[in-house]
Amino acid sequence: MRCAYCNSERVVKNGKSNQGKQRYLCKECGRIFVENPQRRHYPHKLKKIAIRLYTDGVEMAVIARSLEVPYETVRSWIRAEGERAIKKNRIKEEKVTG
Ligand SMILES: [Zn+2]
Incomplete structure (x- = not known):
């Protein structure tokens, strides 16, 4: 457990x-x-925030704790978005804001 x-x-x-x-x-x-726990529906905004934080390099466990979303939910969001895509996006953003 x-x-x-x-x-x-x-x-x-x-x-x-x-x-x-x-x-x-x-x-x-x-x-x-x-x-x-039953699957809850979280607002799309929250999912975007979670992905944004992950893009910024925040640990999934920290995101879950601060957004009060179960760890598994955060992980499924990030998986769905594609970890690689997020990392690629991170590099791109760094170049833009550089
Ligand atoms: Zn805990």
Whole structure:
């Protein structure tokens, strides 16, 4: 079991949610989350911010923590966008703003 937010393995059981799902507390970031959280729809803006941060060289775990989006979601966004494309874009931007 890993933290839905920071991907840390330092999680402990923390009672049950209202729906009776096992709840966990992350000792790394202090957040509480449930097992197999339902897929939530995040605004496109948030996805763009996440990709922008990743382009700027911010770690995925840090992005997840600061945007309060599960790590797996951030990773899927970045994967969908294509890590290589992002890195290529980064180099291009550096040349432009240089
Ligand atoms: Zn955490």
